[in-house]
Amino acid sequence: MMSQTLNVDQIRKDFPILSRRLHGNKALVYLDSTATAQKPVTVIRAMEDYYNQTNANIHRGVHTLAEEATAAYEGARERIAKFIGARHAREVIFTRNTTESINLVAYSWARKNLVSGDVVILTEMEHHSNLVPWQILADERGIRLEFIPVTEEGELDLLTYQNLLELRPKLVAFSQMSNVLGTINPAREIIEMAHRAGAVTLIDGAQSVPHLPVDVQQLGADFLAFSAHKMCGPTGIGVLYGRRDLLEAMPPFLGGGDMIKRVTLRSFSPNELPHKFEAGTPAIAEVIGFGAAVDYLIQMGMNNIAAHEHAITRYALDRLSEISGLKLIGPSAEKKGGVCAFTMEGIHPHDIAQLLDREGIAVRAGHHCAMPLHQRYGLPATTRASFYLYNTFDEVDLLAEALERAKELFG
Numbered sequence: 001m002m003s004q005t006l007n008v009d010q011i012r013k014d015f016p017i018l019s020r021r022l023h024g025n026k027a028l029v030y031l032d033s034t035a036t037a038q039k040p041v042t043v044i045r046a047m048e049d050y051y052n053q054t055n056a057n058i059h060r061g062v063h064t065l066a067e068e069a070t071a072a073y074e075g076a077r078e079r080i081a082k083f084i085g086a087r088h089a090r091e092v093i094f095t096r097n098t099t100e101s102i103n104l105v106a107y108s109w110a111r112k113n114l115v116s117g118d119v120v121i122l123t124e125m126e127h128h129s130n131l132v133p134w135q136i137l138a139d140e141r142g143i144r145l146e147f148i149p150v151t152e153e154g155e156l157d158l159l160t161y162q163n164l165l166e167l168r169p170k171l172v173a174f175s176q177m178s179n180v181l182g183t184i185n186p187a188r189e190i191i192e193m194a195h196r197a198g199a200v201t202l203i204d205g206a207q208s209v210p211h212l213p214v215d216v217q218q219l220g221a222d223f224l225a226f227s228a229h230k231m232c233g234p235t236g237i238g239v240l241y242g243r244r245d246l247l248e249a250m251p252p253f254l255g256g257g258d259m260i261k262r263v264t265l266r267s268f269s270p271n272e273l274p275h276k277f278e279a280g281t282p283a284i285a286e287v288i289g290f291g292a293a294v295d296y297l298i299q300m301g302m303n304n305i306a307a308h309e310h311a312i313t314r315y316a317l318d319r320l321s322e323i324s325g326l327k328l329i330g331p332s333a334e335k336k337g338g339v340c341a342f343t344m345e346g347i348h349p350h351d352i353a354q355l356l357d358r359e360g361i362a363v364r365a366g367h368h369c370a371m372p373l374h375q376r377y378g379l380p381a382t383t384r385a386s387f388y389l390y391n392t393f394d395e396v397d398l399l400a401e402a403l404e405r406a407k408e409l410f411g
């Protein structure tokens with residue numbers, strides 16, 4: 001079966017790792033992009049070129065290399081800001097990853113704005129990185145956490161959410177796309193409801209920004225967190241988007257060089273946005289690689305990527321549901337992105353992942369950093385196959401055939 005929207009054969013040539021062979025010349029079938037995505041050669045080359053030609057510290061230098069490095073770093077920020085529809089590049093703060101972006105909001109915005117008894121609404125499908133920072137805050141400040149339940153079909157129960165909003169929460173923080181169920185949550189509706197109740201919102205975009213067109217102005221987003229490594233970029237670099245007025249009013253998160261305007265022995269005045277939140281020498285090469293990743297995704301087209309993943313997921317759900325004893329969790333294909341988590345009767349998820357690995361197929365097994373969600377379904381673990389722009393329908397067939405063989409083996 002051919003993709004209707006992307007030339008996947010051509011795209012695969014952009015990713016050197018996809019031609020790797022494993023375990024006795026088996027072709028790599030990489031179905032773990034939800035954990036981290038593979039990198040196209042343009043991203044690898046952008047970072048290599050930076051180190052070969054430009055390497056210098058940014059912002060402070062006046063020599064040619066420092067000016068070039070600063071221009072490349074700030075240029076990447078501008079392209080990333082445009083990619084998510086931000087009004088100003090200064091609303092894009094570079095962090096290490098989604099986790100650090102959420103922690104930045106919890107430490108800087110929340111510690112300034114929340115007091116004991118204030119309510120924060122989260123959901124039952126959150127990744128630990130959008131749970132634990134709020135649990136730490138709840139313990140420290142007496143913040144009350146409430147959760148939007150997940151229905152049996154894997155969707156958020158918005159009626160209960162409506163009722164929870166009567167508690168007048170200060171913050172609603174939710175994942176736009178679940179890394180286990182694949183559910184694409186109605187972000188705009190959730191945000192509109194939160195705003196009507198007077199709450200600020202934070203979107204965990206770790207899974208949505210790599211896979212769907214995301215526009216912060218269209219969504220009305222206050223904060224959006226995402227990671228480069230899940231969208232064809234390098235590890236060690238992520239973004240916190242924040243509405244300018246919110247960021248302006250927040251105290252710094254980390255103190256040190258670059259985040260100050262003036263320092264005396266006993267005091268400092270913070271720098272302007274975005275530098276106020278970027279203390280110390282940043283991950284310069286990684287930001288440049290991130291810029292190249294965004295260029296690559298724009299070139300492929302986010303609508304095309306989403307449509308391709310949608311088609312492949314529909315096909316995967318059909319193929320996998322033909323396997324007796326295999327149980328999928330999450331909603332139907334129309335409501336989700338390219339993530340299929342499942343269990344198989346009589347086989348532990350780790351054993352499935354190991355058997356698949358022997359055939360060159362990379363999937364993930366475990367709780368996928370969403371233990372409460374697995375508890376909700378009464379499951380200790382699932383196996384998860386996930387798709388990106390470089391995956392093919394043939395790879396879904398290979399997965400399904402390997403799962404049939406695993407079933408036979410375990411009898």
Ligand SMILES: Cc1ncc(COP(=O)(O)O)c(C=O)c1O
Nearest residue numbers: 097098099127129175179206227
């Ligand atoms: C929904 C979601 N949120 C947050 C994260 C954390 O991302 P990172 O490890 O890059 O900080 C992940 C990573 O899997 C995720 O899937």
